[in-house]
Amino acid sequence: MSRRRWLLPAILMMILVPTLSALIFSGFGLYQQQRAMAGMASRYAQSLARSIVREESGASNESPLQRHRRMGLFLKMLTLGPPVPGWIATVGPGGIKLQGSPGSKITPELGLAVNRAFASGEMQLLSVQIDPHPPSAAAVYPYPDGVRAVVVVISKFLVPGPMRDLVFLQQFMTIGVSAIALIGIWLLWRWCVTPLRRLAAQVETLHWGRDVLLAEAAPPLPELQNMQEALSELSVSAVDRETLKKNYVGDIVRTQEEERTRLAREIHDSPLQTVASLIQRIQLAQRGLGRPEIDRERVGGHLAAAQEAALTAVQEMRDVCDRLSPPWLSLGAVRALEEISNRLSRIHNVAVTAAVEGCADALSEKDVLALCRIVQEAVANSARHGHAAAVEVKLACGDGYRLTIADDGSGIDREFDPEVLRVQGHRGIASMTERATLIGASFSICRRPEGGTLIAVDIPAGR
Known part of the structure; x- marks a missing residue:
C-alpha cells in the first residue's frame, strides 16, 4: 500500500x-x-x-x-x-x-x-x-x-x-502536453473516478441497518481503500445497532406482555373471586333481612347499590384482564380484530369497524398481538386526541400484509418523529412504531386528504 x-x-x-x-x-x-x-x-x-x-x-x-x-x-x-x-x-x-x-x-x-x-x-x-x-x-x-x-x-x-519553426514548435508542445494531460485524466478516471462511482453506487443501494457493504477488489489508491473499509465498518456497525435496538424493543415488549399476563392472572385469581364472594354474601344477607324491626326498604336499597357496584367492578376487572392478555389471539387475526374492535367501540364510544381482505392464517400469534396492540393504541388516540366518531380497521392480505386504521377525526398537523416523541414522554406513536419494528413491519402515519388520520402498517412477504 x-x-x-x-x-x-x-x-x-x-x-x-x-x-x-x-x-x-x-x-x-x-x-x-x-x-x-x-x-x-x-x-x-x-x-x-x-x-x-x-x-x-x-x-x-x-x-x-x-x-x-x-x-x-x-x-x-x-x-x-x-x-x-x-x-x-x-x-x-x-x-x-x-x-x-x-x-x-x-x-x-x-x-x-x-x-x-x-x-x-x-x-x-x-x-x-x-x-x-x-x-x-x-x-x-x-x-x-x-x-x-x-x-x-x-x-x-x-x-x-x-516564424514557421516557432509556430511548429508551439503546436508540437501543445500537442505533447495535451497528450500527457489526457493520459493523466485517463489514469485519474480509471484509478480514482471509476472506483468512486462504483463505491457510490453500492452505498446508494445499501439498506443501512440491514445490509453490509461487501468489500470488493481493493482499489489502486490507498485513500479509496481506506474509505471502502470505513464504509464497510459503518455498515456493520449500523446492522449491529439495528439488531441491538430490535432486541431492546423486543425485550421491553416481551417484559410488558409477561407483566400484563401476570397481573391478569393475579386479578382473576384473587380480587375477582373476592368481589364475587362479596356479592354472594350480600345477596344472602339481603334475603335474611326479613324481620319486622328492620327497615327493609333502606337496607334493601343499600344492598342493591352494593350489588350493582360489585357487578360493575367484576365486569371492569374482566375487561382489564382481557386488555392485558386477550384470550382471542389464538382464534386468528380475523376473530381477534373483530373482538378488539367491538370492545374498543364499547370502551371509547366510537364506531369501530373491522374488515379482513384475503387469507390471514399465516400470521402468527405474535403478529396478531402486535397488530391488535397497534389497533388498540390507534383507536385510543383517535377518540382521545382526534375526537373521531368512526374508525375503520382493514387488514389486506396479498403480497404481504397491510393494516390500515382510518378515522374521521381532526387529523394530525405535523410529521412525527418517534424518537423525539419518546424523549418528550409521548409513548403512543412511539409504542406503535416499536411494535411494528418488532415483527419486521414498517409504520407510517399521515393526514387523510378528506380529513382524519391514516395509519398504515406494512408487513413484507419475505421477512
Missing part, C-alpha cells in the same frame, strides 16, 4: 504541470509571434515605401525605355497591390488619395501622418486598424518634390520563414 501513496499526487501533477506548461508556452509563443510579425510588417512597409519613391523618382540620365519599364512596375503594384496582405496609395497634401491599390483607404490618422511627413520630410511609422483589414503597420514616405507621398500599409498577420 505504501508504494501506491504517490499515485494521487502524481496523477494531479501529471495534469497540472502539462496544463500550466501548455498555457505558458502558448502564451509566450503567441506574444513572440505577434511581436515578430509586427516588426517584420513595419520593416517591410518601410522598405517598400523607400523602394517605390526611389524607383519612381528614377535617375536623371535614364532612357525612355527604362522609365517606361519602371513606371509599368509601379502601376502594376498600384493596380494589384503588394505581394503580401496590404495596400499601396499615393496621396497629396491633406491626405487626398491620388492613386491606390484595391482596399486602400486614407483615414484621418493616416492624413495626419501624411501632413507630418510633408512637414518634416521624413518617413512616418504608425500602427493602424482599418476595417475590414486586420491590424497593420503603415509607413508614409514623401517624394522629393514635396507634393506627393506614398502610403504603404502591410498586415501584421504574416508567417514568414523565420
